Amino acid sequence: MPDDSAIQPDASLADLKRVFRAVVRLPFPLFLGAFLVLSFVFIALLSFFWTPYDPAAINVPDRLLPPGSDNYIFGTDRLGRDVVTQLMLGARNSLYVSVLSTTVAVTIGALFGLFVAGTGPRWQGPLSRIADVGLSLPGILVAFVLATKLGPGNTTATLAIIVWFIPVAARVTIGPATQVLALDYVEAAFAYGRSRRFVLMNHVLPNIGPLLIVLASVMFAAAILIEAALSFLGVGVQPPTSSWGRFLNEAQPLLEAAPYLMFFPGIAIVLTVLGFNLLGDGLRTILDPQQARTGIF
Amino acid sequence: MLEIRDLSVSIGPHEIVHIDALDLPAGRRVGLVGESGSGKTMTAMSIVGLQPADAKVTGSITFEGSELLGRSETEMAKVRGGDIGLILQDPARALDPMMRIGRQVSEAIRLHMNLSRKEVVDRVLSLLAQVQLPDPEQLLRRYPHQLSGGQQQRVLIASAIACDPKLLIADEPTTALDVTVQEGILELLVQLSDERGMGVLFVSHDLGVVRFVCEEIAVVYGGRLVEVGPTTSVVRTSRHRYTESLLAANPGIAASDELEQYVGRRLDVIRGSVPALGDFPTGCRFRDRCDFASDACREPPPTMISEHGHRFRCWNPAGGDVDAAAG
Numbered sequence: 050m051p052d053d054s055a056i057q058p059d060a061s062l063a064d065l066k067r068v069f070r071a072v073v074r075l076p077f078p079l080f081l082g083a084f085l086v087l088s089f090v091f092i093a094l095l096s097f098f099w100t101p102y103d104p105a106a107i108n109v110p111d112r113l114l115p116p117g118s119d120n121y122i123f124g125t126d127r128l129g130r131d132v133v134t135q136l137m138l139g140a141r142n143s144l145y146v147s148v149l150s151t152t153v154a155v156t157i158g159a160l161f162g163l164f165v166a167g168t169g170p171r172w173q174g175p176l177s178r179i180a181d182v183g184l185s186l187p188g189i190l191v192a193f194v195l196a197t198k199l200g201p202g203n204t205t206a207t208l209a210i211i212v213w214f215i216p217v218a219a220r221v222t223i224g225p226a227t228q229v230l231a232l233d234y235v236e237a238a239f240a241y242g243r244s245r246r247f248v249l250m251n252h253v254l255p256n257i258g259p260l261l262i263v264l265a266s267v268m269f270a271a272a273i274l275i276e277a278a279l280s281f282l283g284v285g286v287q288p289p290t291s292s293w294g295r296f297l298n299e300a301q302p303l304l305e306a307a308p309y310l311m312f313f314p315g316i317a318i319v320l321t322v323l324g325f326n327l328l329g330d331g332l333r334t335i336l337d338p339q340q341a342r343t344g345i346f
Numbered sequence: 347m348l349e350i351r352d353l354s355v356s357i358g359p360h361e362i363v364h365i366d367a368l369d370l371p372a373g374r375r376v377g378l379v380g381e382s383g384s385g386k387t388m389t390a391m392s393i394v395g396l397q398p399a400d401a402k403v404t405g406s407i408t409f410e411g412s413e414l415l416g417r418s419e420t421e422m423a424k425v426r427g428g429d430i431g432l433i434l435q436d437p438a439r440a441l442d443p444m445m446r447i448g449r450q451v452s453e454a455i456r457l458h459m460n461l462s463r464k465e466v467v468d469r470v471l472s473l474l475a476q477v478q479l480p481d482p483e484q485l486l487r488r489y490p491h492q493l494s495g496g497q498q499q500r501v502l503i504a505s506a507i508a509c510d511p512k513l514l515i516a517d518e519p520t521t522a523l524d525v526t527v528q529e530g531i532l533e534l535l536v537q538l539s540d541e542r543g544m545g546v547l548f549v550s551h552d553l554g555v556v557r558f559v560c561e562e563i564a565v566v567y568g569g570r571l572v573e574v575g576p577t578t579s580v581v582r583t584s585r586h587r588y589t590e591s592l593l594a595a596n597p598g599i600a601a602s603d604e605l606e607q608y609v610g611r612r613l614d615v616i617r618g619s620v621p622a623l624g625d626f627p628t629g630c631r632f633r634d635r636c637d638f639a640s641d642a643c644r645e646p647p648p649t650m651i652s653e654h655g656h657r658f659r660c661w662n663p664a665g666g667d668v669d670a671a672a673g
Contacts (some may be wrong), residue, residue, distance in 0.1 A: 169399055233439035239396055240434070241427035241454040241505065244419070255444040338444060338489040 079331025085324025089317075093144050096137035104134050105289060116309050123313050126296075127303060132313055138291035139314060143321070146203060146285075146292075147272035150210035155265045157211075158218020159257075163249045165219065166226035177223055183216030188275070189282075196284040206285035210272050221264050225257045259333040266329020270322035277318060293318050347372040347545055348393070348513055352405035355388050355397060355569075360623040362401070363389050363569040366650070372512065375539055375546040377556030377563045377577070379592070383620050385569035387435075390515050390549045394430055395422040409513070427454035431506035431514045436522040437498035441490035447474075447501055448486030454508045473504040477534060496527035500534065507538060513545045514538075520555060532559050553596050557581055565589045568620065568631035570647075575656030583665055585651075585658040588632045591616045630661070638662045 107128045116124040116132075123132035165176040192209035199205045229235060230253060238248045277294025279285035281301075286292045293314040300310035348370040355363040363385035370376045380386045392403045393414065407414045414425065426432070431454075434440040441450060451470045455461065461469065467486070474482035477500040490498055499519060506514060516535065520528040536559055539546050550556050556563055556577075563580040565573045565588065573586040584590045594614035617635045627633045629644040636643070642661040650657040 233434050233436060234442040236396060237432070237434055237440045237502070237505070238442070238453065239426065240394060240432035241508075242423040242425070242457050243427075243453065244423060252442050252445070256442065258444070339491050 076331050076334050078327040079335065082324050082327025082329070082331055085320055086328050089140050089144060089321050089324065092137050093140040096134075096141050100131075100134040100137050102131040102134045104130070104138050104291070106130065115307070124307070124309055126299065126310055127307075132310070135291050135296055136293070136313055136317055139293040139296050140317065140321075142203065142286055142290060142292040143273050143276055143294070143318075146207050146210070146276045147269050150207045150214065150276075151265055151268040151272050154211045154214030155218045155261060155268065158215040159222045159254075159261055161215070162219040162222025163226050163253060165223050166230055166253070167245050167249045173223075173227070177220075180216045180219040180223065183212075184220055186212075186216075188213035189278075192279055192284050201284045201287055203286050203290070206276055206279045209279065209284070210275050213275070214268055214272070218261075218264060218268075221260065222257060225260055226253050229253045229256045259337050262332050262336065263329050266325045266332075269325040269329075273318055273321055273325075277314075347410055348547070349408045350389075350393075350405070351407075353389065353392065353407060354404045355385070355392050355401050357398065357401050361569065362623065363392070363566075365389060365405075365566075365569075365571050368564055368571060368574065370513065370545050370547055373539070373543040373545055374562060375536070375548060375560040377548045377550060377560035378566060379550060379553055379556050379563055380566035381551055381620050384566045386549045386551075386566050387517055388569075389566070390432075390517050390547060393515060393547070394426050394432055395419075396426075396432075424458075427506075427511075428458045428509050429512050431509075431511035433499075433502050433506045433514065433516040433519045435518040437495055437502050438490070438522065440502055441498055443490055445489075446486065447488050447490065447493070450490070451501060451505045451508060454505060458509045469508070470504075473508055474501075476507075476538070477501070477504045478530075479504075494527075495523050496530060499523060499527075499531050503531070503534065503538070507542070507544070510542065511544060513547065515547045515549070517549045518551070519548075521550070521552075528555070535559060553581070553592055565592070568626050570631055570659075571650075572632070572660070573656075573658040574650075575658075579654070579656045583656075585653070585656065585663040585665060586660045587636050587638050587662065587664055588616075589658075590664040591636075638664075 107130060108125070109128065111125050112127055116122065118124055123136070125131060126135065161180070165173055165180070168176060188209065191212050192205065195205045195209050195212075199208070226249075230248075235248055235252055238252050243251075273293075276285055276292065277297060280292045280294030281298040283298070286295055288295070296314040297311060300307070300314070303310055350365055350368040352367075353363060353365045354361055368376075378386045378389060388397060388401070391397045392401070393407055393409075395414065395417065397403055403415060405415065409425065409429065414422070417425075441447075448467070448470055451473060452466050455466055455469055459469075470486065471482045474485055479485055479497060479500050485493075485501075490501070493501065503519075514535075519535065520531050523531060532555065535546065535548075538544065546559070548556060548559050553563075560577055563573075563575065563577050564571055565580070565586065567588045573580060573584065573589045580589060581593065584593055591614065595616055617637075621627075621634075627644075630636070630639070630647045633639045633643045640662055645661075647659040648661065650659050651663075
């Protein structure tokens, strides 16, 4: 493996300038996506230390204040709780569930997909069908079954999303991985004496990596929506824990009295989903050596 | 060094390759010549055990006295990239587009040799210099798409010879390249083989190229060896009718003088095309395309007729009857 230090013995000012210039030239969607995602991550982390109001404090006299009211920028909900505080707590839960479930599902699904692609023609058919069976299970139904077994909650929502996503990730991996395995450079790697496992992990995986990144970014976004949906349906997170989905759920009966209660969690979901999508798209561009305009990685 | 005996490669009911005997002595360059679909690549791939998964290989291939066929994947992997290097046809596709050149070239080194990181880098640099690539240090960090076709092929050659193999199998190494680039690559191969005493099995459809590189030529038709011998002997006094027609169809070789090579002259062609698998005629497989076919050709072709180290199997050999005494 070429050692960087062997080629660039000292990191001088020129190198720093070079890196800076390379960073500036990164694609704009990547910046925007990273900014949005990091903002929400920051808000979620901040909620552990500071929120404008005590999250549990109920202040009935101040209930259903519209946005822009004194002391409550985004208004209050039906129990007089501050919307900003609730959104910050919701970010914590929504990000936690979506990041955890997507990471686990893509990792397991991709590894299974690689394994299936590497087993050769005889086993690939039956094993792919297993993924197809998983794919045909309706995810919401799985979530309800899990909820009756484990009770509603964060774990149930996370597990349901993982079970839902693993076959998707596997199915998306199998096809391209099989294609890459048939390419000349894989054969060349075998000709260097490399084992099938090494080839799968070091040649096939990096080459389908951009695809997996896009898949993960779409899944992050979908997971946030699914988490919201599950919470909305009452299978996900339970009171007093907050989540954007549960927030929407509580706002629904008040749609006429306080439509703004729907607006803010909705905007939060839209921006996060957009952020993950832009981030994934930007990462895919710079990780592909043929598309990257710069080479800082 | 490499001895092939009764090698048979079949897929389903069709026997694609059947080679009774082919030797490659240490340090020799042997050309395996044939049309597309003649089974030459299949032969080369079965030597390193990289034939398609559904191909069945029987017979015997010994490398330095030990049998290669029937080895487990792990045992075979020790030979691949170590004692036997392989260069694939299309350099643009044989390099992993996501992997930097440095890692790519060092792949076999990291696997087969126990070297420190520094030593690996040094070795890669010296290999890149040996294949005459400019600016090796810069090259380490480049990606394949940043190189030209000729440079890519040189990188592949560097990877294939990284662990000082005793045998290099080159499967049409110049077919995908520009003619002007071809020559440089061929010269490099010859030079490396001479310097290192490395045997080369050069697989190609181009007799003109093989003639330039190899000391010995083996001609395959329909998966059968039809003629083997020293290059000059096979090219000047080809005996098998297929080799003869192949030479007559090559503008560079068929021309009797320099001028004729470039100026309008009708080339001889070989009638028809290679039949589909299973459609080969009985007896001599070249019979239905041969101008000299006789009734005898319906019978199985003779076993290799040997003449001054030049072997062929033909009932009606070019250049007259067999000199039985010479055999």
